[in-house]
Amino acid sequence: MQPSRRDVKGAPSRILWHLRLGHIGHDGLNCIVTKNIVIGVDISSVKKWDVCEGCALGKQTRVRFQSNTTTRTSKILKVIYGDVCGPMSMATFSGKRYFVTFVDDKSRYCVVHLIKSKSEVAVKFMGYAAMAEIQTGKRVKYLQSDNGVSTSPTSWHDSARNG
Incomplete structure (x- = not known):
């Protein structure tokens, strides 16, 4: 054995x-x-x-993450967040190397546009604002961009006209 x-x-x-x-x-x-x-x-x-x-x-426990969420606005189109990304290393077939996003703070509705240069952002925003205002019957109050500055859409109208 x-x-x-x-x-x-x-x-x-x-x-x-x-x-x-x-x-x-x-x-x-x-x-x-x-x-x-x-x-x-x-x-x-x-x-x-x-x-x-x-x-x-x-037996370990995890500390809760601190909530970074702020309260959302109470009305649709009161605040729109805009963000531009690019240039991308490869362009699309039509030569676009940037994209811009617009997000409504209340509804979280998001629109993405491909653009060739940053100079097209104002025109794309005006198109987005016109479409959103027609669909909702409300007016866009503020656009907030990456640098944290909230601007009124009237300054974008001037920028879009001047190209």
């Missing part, structure tokens, strides 16, 4: 039984042994384990 691995290395340790039994606690393991629920387990000579990495990780 060949010796088993257990005979060679000795009886399983308390920490090994802790792991085998699904990370059972000290008291639970002692209860199993003292009530002879498991036969042949002798862990009386082994002292308690200090830290089980799996148990320590399982």
Whole structure:
């Protein structure tokens, strides 16, 4: 008869039984042994384990993320967010290397336009504003861009006319 691995290395340790039994606690393991629920387990000579990495990780909690959300506006088209991205390394087949997005703060409705240069942004905004105002019956109040400056659409009208 060949010796088993257990005979060679000795009886399983308390920490090994802790792991085998699904990370059972000290008291639970002692209860199993003292009530002879498991036969042949002798862990009386082994002292308690200090830290089980799996148990320590399982008991960790995560700190809540701080909410960065601000309250949205109460009316559609009160604030529109505009963002220009580009130039892209590759142009489209029609030569467009930028895109501009317009997002309504209240409804989160988003429109994306491909453009050849940043000078087209004002024209695209005027088209977006006209379409949105016709569909909703409301007027665009502010356009907020990347640099955080809110401007009224009248300044965009002048910019669109001047090209």
